[in-house]
Amino acid sequence: MMLWARDICLSGRLDDVTAKLEPGKITAICGPNGAGKSSLLAVLAGLLSPDSGEVQLDDCLLASLPAKQRARRIGYLPQVGEVAWNLSVEALAGLGRLPHGDGASDPVERALAAVDLANMRHRPASTLSGGERARALLARVLAGEPQWILADEPLAALDIAQQLAMLRHLRKAADQGAGVVLVLHDLSLAMNHADEVVVLSEGRLHEKGPPEAALSRSVIEEVWQCPARWLGEPGARALQLG
């Protein structure tokens, strides 16, 4: 049970990246702007084909899986939070059931509750605030109850209470066996909430390991070229910059 990117090369974006991701964990992908985080996530989701290398999902190659099966097993939330059609929140979350073709309502209800949008279920997506829209799009992913949740900056538009609620929900999903992979710019969130951190730099894998090691002060200074130090205790770290 794993999602394994092997020797991934993608012209100008990823250079021989290998990373084995485990279910039951929250893995954060971190790195400076342009480091290749979104590209790697899209490759892991099977939405971007690498020039060379392959992604293995459990015992099969991702590229060999029919799109519907892939969509059942991997839920992907892109970075740009656009809603193409002006659906209601409930209908938008319901799209997460499409790969299953069952129109089941219980997973949609659970997803709406998880993102705290059950009371806005009839609101057209066009009337939502940025953070509400981000949560509705996340509800679509959660409603599919995928084995892997791959989300590109899912917390960026959320207030701190919603961030915490979402992290608790993602932790619960991981505890129940899902693999959770999050692109995060906020290194404190990665440090305090991830089990594993993948650090990319200029398209290459720089570090992979537990947060205290992968996001050490020396790694941050080398990769982000930014003086920084961690304050506080493990699990409740704050990053002081400068």
Ligand SMILES: Nc1ncnc2c1ncn2[C@@H]1O[C@H](COP(=O)(O)OP(=O)(O)OP(=O)(O)O)[C@@H](O)[C@H]1O
């Ligand atoms: N469609 C594309 N064609 C060519 N190059 C691209 C394409 N999309 C992104 N890139 C380039 O690939 C590199 C990695 O982009 P990517 O979006 O994966 O980085 P990122 O780490 O997610 O960045 P950010 O933190 O800014 O979101 C960047 O230099 C970017 O300009």
